[in-house]
Amino acid sequence: MTTRASKRPPKGDTEADETVYTAILDAILAGRLVAGTKLAETPLAELFGVSRERIRKVLHRLVAERRLEAVTNRGVRVPCPTPDDVRAIYQAHRVLEAGILVELASRLDDALLGRLADHIACERQAAADGDRAASVRLSGQFHLLIADSLGNAELSAALRDLLSRSSVMVSVFEAATDSICGANEHAAIVEALRARDTARAIALSGDHFRHIETRLRLKMPSGGRPDLPAIFRPPAPAG
């Protein structure tokens, strides 16, 4: 307490890190940062009004979390996922949710069924109101709700990590704007759970993801940008 207001914020730097980190991450997740964009350190430092070292730290953290890609001496870029990459993420989500449904079926209670029903009611309400943004958000949260129901932090974290990567939210948005009937598919899954028909719940969940995958595959290759890295990549093993 020798000096009141020192030259610079003496302890608020930690939140400065968080501010920059959150700003960049939000920009990635919201799709404002187009895939392939290079994030130079100096402009970011000037933009946020912080030192370049601080930007470097945040950027390296995002690289470690696989939110950004880094090349030595050539800076970091927003990853440019190929359609196959996105498909792999949806497939991984499908597999994970199948396992979650198996576990969930063994410890289903009325309280959980009620929460799922409430959520679907919210989804339908948003759809009825024509609130596209809310519909998309609730549609994604349905799967998180299922995962979180197990109360396993590792599983929840793994799923969130999967979803947050490769600008999936944008993809979901693209897919959901076509048809907001997702709530019905969600309701069918819950109904199968209520009937203790695990196999049917898994099958419905799988169909649900395959629907999204199909819509994505129809949309993604027709993107406005050339997506050269994907074009010149060796052909997918068709598996």
Next chain:
Amino acid sequence: MTTRASKRPPKGDTEADETVYTAILDAILAGRLVAGTKLAETPLAELFGVSRERIRKVLHRLVAERRLEAVTNRGVRVPCPTPDDVRAIYQAHRVLEAGILVELASRLDDALLGRLADHIACERQAAADGDRAASVRLSGQFHLLIADSLGNAELSAALRDLLSRSSVMVSVFEAATDSICGANEHAAIVEALRARDTARAIALSGDHFRHIETRLRLKMPSGGRPDLPAIFRPPAPAG
């Protein structure tokens, strides 16, 4: 090209990063770094003969990957997982493998069944030879083999991330030394897959993980160290 051999290796620094990173990570995974150990920067820098900044970078990377825990201005420590944490990881693995088995059942072929049979043969051979280390290694690789069979890099990475955290390898070692009959349980799972009995395969897999969990729960609380952070943590929600 002004000076031939400059003061320091001009380009080998990247591999210096990898050397330090690998050394610390290996020490964590192999259990040589006891949980709760503090990793100060200065001693590590002197030990590896590199600058403190390099150590800092590696440490922060490990923190971002959740291999280490960091507290501001108080350095980084090796995480001290509670028995509940370890149990959660095994539960997550169980859930994930259930989903993998569902997917695997829909695209099973003789080649894959053959590879699984070969692997189990290796496991039994190692058990017959009394090679404990090989048995443990092969036992863990069985689950990785199943996951990798789907050819989904995201799933494989998620599983490896799950396994590598919280010194699971040590736990597996502890559990497996009790009884090396794991190969038989693995064989039963493969047999159910061959019979196209997905439900049975999932049930057997679940039992397999529950066996390990049970052994762990019997062993872990009796550890030699006090494990105070775990002791003074609020009681588990018994769920």
Next chain:
DNA sequence: GTCGTGCCAAATGTGCACATTTTGCCTTGC
């Protein structure tokens, strides 16, 4: 005798300056 307070050493966090690499552009030769 024990508790509270103030100071000192150590460790962490941060900004800065320099070394190295990359890349776009200019010059030069064919």
Next chain:
DNA sequence: GCAAGGCAAAATGTGCACATTTGGCACGAC
């Protein structure tokens, strides 16, 4: 006119020195 080589500017990577915080320890008060 075109291509190849080199040069310069910019951007990244790194070590260093300093500021700040933490934890322990000693001294003094009750």
